[in-house]
Amino acid sequence: MDGRPLYLEPRLEPRLRSLVAAQNTLHSLTDGLGSPLHVVVPDQIAENLERFRSVYRAHHLSGQVFYAHKANRSSALLRRLAATDAGVDVASLGELQHALGAGFGAGRITATGPKNPEFLWLAARTGVTVSVDAVAELDQLATLVRKHALAPVRVLLRLSGFETTGVKVLSRRSRFGTPVGELELLLEAAERHADAVDPAGVAFHLDTTSVAEKATALEGSLAALELCRSRGLRPRAVDIGGGFGISYLAEREHWEAYTTGLTEAVLGRRPPLTWGGHGYGLRNESGTLRGTLGLYPAHRSVAGAAYLDELLAQPAASLGGRPLAALLLEHLYDLHTEPGRALLDQCGLTLARVLEVRAQDTGGELLVRLAAKADDIALEDHGVLMDPVVIPRGGAGPGGGPVAVHLFGSLCLETDLITRRTVFLPRRPEPGDLLAFANTAGYAMDFHATRAQHQPAARKVAAWQDGDAWRWCLDDQFWPITPLRGAQ
Amino acid sequence: MRYDSITEAIGNTPLVRIDPAVHGLRTIDLYAKLEMLNPFGSVKDRAAWSMAEPLLAEAVEQGSQVVELSSGNTAKALAVIAGMHGLGFKSVTNRMRVPEIKDLLLLLGAEIEELPGQSECLDPTATDDPLTLFHRTLSASGSAYLHTDQYFNARNTEAHLTGTGPEIVKDLDGRVPDWFVACVGTAGSSTGVARALREEDPSVRVVGLVAAKSDFIPGIRTIDEVQEVGLFDPETYDTMESVSADEAIEGMLTLNRRCGILGGPTGGAAYFGAVRHLRALEEESQERRTAVFIVCDRVESYLSYVRQRRPDLLGRPPRQNSPADLSDAEVGEAPSVTVAEARRWIETDRPLVVDLRSSYAYAALHIDGSVNIVDELFAELVRGGLPFSRRQPVLLACPVGEQSARYAALLTRMGHPDVRSLAGGIIAWRDAGAPLVRD
Ligand SMILES: Cc1ncc(COP(=O)(O)O)c(C=O)c1O
Numbered sequence: 048m049d050g051r052p053l054y055l056e057p058r059l060e061p062r063l064r065s066l067v068a069a070q071n072t073l074h075s076l077t078d079g080l081g082s083p084l085h086v087v088v089p090d091q092i093a094e095n096l097e098r099f100r101s102v103y104r105a106h107h108l109s110g111q112v113f114y115a116h117k118a119n120r121s122s123a124l125l126r127r128l129a130a131t132d133a134g135v136d137v138a139s140l141g142e143l144q145h146a147l148g149a150g151f152g153a154g155r156i157t158a159t160g161p162k163n164p165e166f167l168w169l170a171a172r173t174g175v176t177v178s179v180d181a182v183a184e185l186d187q188l189a190t191l192v193r194k195h196a197l198a199p200v201r202v203l204l205r206l207s208g209f210e211t212t213g214v215k216v217l218s219r220r221s222r223f224g225t226p227v228g229e230l231e232l233l234l235e236a237a238e239r240h241a242d243a244v245d246p247a248g249v250a251f252h253l254d255t256t257s258v259a260e261k262a263t264a265l266e267g268s269l270a271a272l273e274l275c276r277s278r279g280l281r282p283r284a285v286d287i288g289g290g291f292g293i294s295y296l297a298e299r300e301h302w303e304a305y306t307t308g309l310t311e312a313v314l315g316r317r318p319p320l321t322w323g324g325h326g327y328g329l330r331n332e333s334g335t336l337r338g339t340l341g342l343y344p345a346h347r348s349v350a351g352a353a354y355l356d357e358l359l360a361q362p363a364a365s366l367g368g369r370p371l372a373a374l375l376l377e378h379l380y381d382l383h384t385e386p387g388r389a390l391l392d393q394c395g396l397t398l399a400r401v402l403e404v405r406a407q408d409t410g411g412e413l414l415v416r417l418a419a420k421a422d423d424i425a426l427e428d429h430g431v432l433m434d435p436v437v438i439p440r441g442g443a444g445p446g447g448g449p450v451a452v453h454l455f456g457s458l459c460l461e462t463d464l465i466t467r468r469t470v471f472l473p474r475r476p477e478p479g480d481l482l483a484f485a486n487t488a489g490y491a492m493d494f495h496a497t498r499a500q501h502q503p504a505a506r507k508v509a510a511w512q513d514g515d516a517w518r519w520c521l522d523d524q525f526w527p528i529t530p531l532r533g534a535q
Numbered sequence: 536m537r538y539d540s541i542t543e544a545i546g547n548t549p550l551v552r553i554d555p556a557v558h559g560l561r562t563i564d565l566y567a568k569l570e571m572l573n574p575f576g577s578v579k580d581r582a583a584w585s586m587a588e589p590l591l592a593e594a595v596e597q598g599s600q601v602v603e604l605s606s607g608n609t610a611k612a613l614a615v616i617a618g619m620h621g622l623g624f625k626s627v628t629n630r631m632r633v634p635e636i637k638d639l640l641l642l643l644g645a646e647i648e649e650l651p652g653q654s655e656c657l658d659p660t661a662t663d664d665p666l667t668l669f670h671r672t673l674s675a676s677g678s679a680y681l682h683t684d685q686y687f688n689a690r691n692t693e694a695h696l697t698g699t700g701p702e703i704v705k706d707l708d709g710r711v712p713d714w715f716v717a718c719v720g721t722a723g724s725s726t727g728v729a730r731a732l733r734e735e736d737p738s739v740r741v742v743g744l745v746a747a748k749s750d751f752i753p754g755i756r757t758i759d760e761v762q763e764v765g766l767f768d769p770e771t772y773d774t775m776e777s778v779s780a781d782e783a784i785e786g787m788l789t790l791n792r793r794c795g796i797l798g799g800p801t802g803g804a805a806y807f808g809a810v811r812h813l814r815a816l817e818e819e820s821q822e823r824r825t826a827v828f829i830v831c832d833r834v835e836s837y838l839s840y841v842r843q844r845r846p847d848l849l850g851r852p853p854r855q856n857s858p859a860d861l862s863d864a865e866v867g868e869a870p871s872v873t874v875a876e877a878r879r880w881i882e883t884d885r886p887l888v889v890d891l892r893s894s895y896a897y898a899a900l901h902i903d904g905s906v907n908i909v910d911e912l913f914a915e916l917v918r919g920g921l922p923f924s925r926r927q928p929v930l931l932a933c934p935v936g937e938q939s940a941r942y943a944a945l946l947t948r949m950g951h952p953d954v955r956s957l958a959g960g961i962i963a964w965r966d967a968g969a970p971l972v973r974d
Binding site: 299 | 646648654667895961
């Protein structure tokens, strides 16, 4: 395996594949709007929503799919979704204002996350459902409602710290939610504030890839709802948060070969695969591998809507072993989900122009500098390893076979590495070429972006297909009725 | 054979020749070392006893809990050993994916902790992985734990260096086999046996088997995961090869059905890997040569693993009166009533209302006066014939009216004159504002 390129080819579904192939369009976009540039594809988000809906339908479940807005600031994506029947999960005052402005009625919005008083007030004022983290937040909300003579606010009680019997499933500690063990206290508060809040159900969001942990939480939520009922409440819904994941890579074999290569490199059995021998969390302790691979599992057999499907099929041991979906249905509960990353799968890419390609005196990898900062292309920040696609300036370009490169950003900082790993490209890039980083819409576009050193943060455009052609406008100019939107 | 303690029955397992008509190798004699016949059921009995025994007296004195990172067999053996000495046992793992094994461990009195999954959003501030935390907890608490540490404990390897390996040589009349084939989990058995055999005859060739990277074979690691094992040294093996879950099950079937050896998937993987490896080498020489592989444990614990991957192997003859036998047309014609009609019907004719949902859902909210017969139980009931008098009208209800339609069609086919399904189910009932009670 030594020396052979270890590719991590991105998974491209037809829409994104077609966009990557529209080379002239992409060059003229960056010529006009600069590098880096984000391109979002709003029609894809509607298609992804439909995949979630079909899982709901297959299980006969009702309830809402709330897009977790935090994952991307794009107006185009949000407005495109406003034209569907989806909801949106907002985690700040700004996001709530954005959602209301994009056309979401309050009935389709749920407010989660840490909340300041203004956020709480606007949510209560407009009639948004509020996911309440703790007794103190419930008290604060009730005080606001009374003081400003608002209508009672629908709330979901956000829980954490679910426990199992038999096999104990350990879970990472969460900053959010009230431990289920303290649910009674939360319910007492809800009863105290019966004039101001309407407890519509319970919620959780666990930051984990583990289906077992989420199944435990969902089972625990059913038990919590039963406790609500036994106290005379009429809960209707359980919100299971997001975290359904994306499979980023086209080939499982690429991921397997790469991670094996990385292991060997860390153990010194092959040349380093990273800048400075970085091990992505792995280390060598006298010949034995220690630590944990701190990478997003970039190839997954089950992600997105399929992950939800798998979760719903898990049996609930404490409730007679029936699948969770059947229990939700039988109890007449609505299921709410808050997919962020998963709804943004294939919804966009980031373009960066190659400024310089430098060979080192010692041979080895080429040093490639891009007109972008690492924080503009934050795949690496999220541990997502995926090769960019080279979009040559002049047709096919010089060719010459595979090369290994390091990708650097434009900041005057040693740490401004677009990727910490050696990237293998099928051919040598040239100044003026574009590198297209696929599937960046979920958290990798604007979540981290800064204007450090007076360098621009990437602009964003929305693009859509019109027959064989790609059309575009500035992200902020996009509305679902934008002219030339073709079939839409 | 008479023993004072079951632990004396560990080891001295049989070496059984596989019929050449089964494996098809012409010049190689293939033997299975039946570690599944150890008293607690697996090759891990040796390691568990070897690691625990010297520490037991002290642990008993201090009332320590025995702990191990184990997904199955080591945990099973340690749970028994701990129990025999009045100690508790805890297994920490995220690899225990076979439900029967979990249940068996709970039955044996073990406590099981599952490690949390990976974070979906990479947390750059996370300092430690769950395993590091586990080790820290152990060392912080001093002597409260007896940690057997199977992936790093030299006594794991030693059990096989002094037991399993020499037994093989003895049963081959003092000869060392030409090949030794073993799956790699903790690497204890393969390393120990390999060392024992090489001491006698350095020309033995050792084949290590791992699970294909994307596959899961209980008890075996993948090529990357073995690197995390302290006992693993690549120099031990002349070659490392991988086996898929399907191949392991295929090998297991051959052992089970054709050899009468009721080994589990790792034994199957070892058999499959051995035959595949040896077949390619058979032409090398016409001399008679010998190979040995290890059958680690028994098939019984893996039925759900097999059911998930090869449901065809567990096929049963079709059942009578099953709703699955109905055609879509029959279900489509099932007698049904709308919520409004049902409410009138209940008023006038008092049909028996049967709620097919789970008892938990029923207990939470139901139609007043209905009885709850959970669908699974109902399926069992009708298998034997009609469970109601023909003169008793019946209204069946489920969440959305799908299952109840099936059963209404089935009961009609079985000769019930007046059974109907509640169209739209309990959800339609609720949405129409009809009363649901909790009593
Ligand atoms: C409350 C809540 N819901 C939804 C999400 C979105 O998760 P994801 O983007 O992984 O689907 C998050 C992310 O942190 C969250 O905190």
